Amino acid sequence: MIPISRPLTGPEEMKAVEKVFSSAWLGLGSTVLEFERAVQEYLGVKHAVAVNTGTSxxxxxxxxxxxxxGDEVIVPSITFAACVQSILALGATPVFAESHEDTLLLDVDDVKKRLTKKTKAVMPVHYCGNPCDLDALWALAEDRGLRVIEDAAHAFGSDYHGRKIGARGDAACFSFDPIKNITTGEGGAVVLGDDEAAERIRRMRILGIDKDTWLRYKNTRSYFYEVVSPGFRYHMPNFCAAVGLEQLKKLPGFIARRRAICRRYDEAFSGLKDVKPLKVDYATTAPHIYIVRVPEGRRDEFMELLKARGVGTGLHYIANHEQPYFKKYAASPLPRAESLWRRIVTIPLHCALSDADVETVIAAVQEFDRKDGAGRPAPGRIGKRVMP
Ligand SMILES: Cc1ncc(COP(=O)(O)O)c(C=O)c1O
Incomplete structure (x- = not known):
């Protein structure tokens, strides 16, 4: 089976991890500082705070x-559950918004309709690595005194108006989980320009303990400590940072390969009658996943045909306002999100795919498109079946 995603690591990462283990300073330390500096330099941003997951x-x-x-945060309904849980963890309220049909990116006009006096932030998601309309969001944020906290989990290495995603704005959050554009095993980072907010976030990452981070960066620590703010134990450990440093060196090659695969898919799928790719500009996007839309009611048929041809598929993501735990926050209708998530399927995209794998995927998708869809189940049924 060709998997939809998998990490690409090699002896370089193993060697780097071995070095950290032989130093016996495995946790937050000098390798994390080195990784943060490398991320800052790559993105062109003042601060990077490395953490243990994109969710944290x-x-x-x-x-x-x-x-x-008491605060409200506007978030697309179609995104990973991590966005919603991070809002709820603070006692704030998620307000679900619509995404665009052909990009799955947050619809800023719909965001405007959902603003209230309680709205404090918007969390756009750079879906598949494709940047949202940040100019429109930043203008809105300035006008209404909001924060834009970008979920850039998919977008490490993508560009927006000639600068890296994360280089501008309040804050962008990356994930380095095993299948992201680069991995640290598990991990993430908050990147931002504001000195005071960076210091708060850095402290919050390690239990609200003052100055501890700076000592640990030198692979040491103090036995006297002061807790000065709320905090969590969210830091990235040295051995994960060591993996990240090696992955960063490989990133240009990873991005080039991912783009080449996406362009080949786009070319092969242009003009298909039933299978529609998303609209993504691969000149600027460092693509994380590749999603196609199929007719409503035929998603299982598509997934089953691909499975029979040895091709794995996935679903990114189920609309959160339909999730059992989140549905009480669905204050007003989201018809586009409800239709859209029932029609999206993720097909394989990763750097370990061979050209022959890519052609196998394409052949299976084209075979589906040649079918007429007769005998398909009623719309809606397929979607309900995959709900947890
Ligand atoms: C859109 C999005 N947001 C947030 C996250 C959370 O990242 P992590 O899995 O590193 O916690 C992910 C990870 O899959 C994601 O895809």
Missing amino acids: ALHIALAGFGIGP
């Missing part, structure tokens, strides 16, 4: 900008 990055980025109980 979202959580402490919101917290660092003072989001808390």
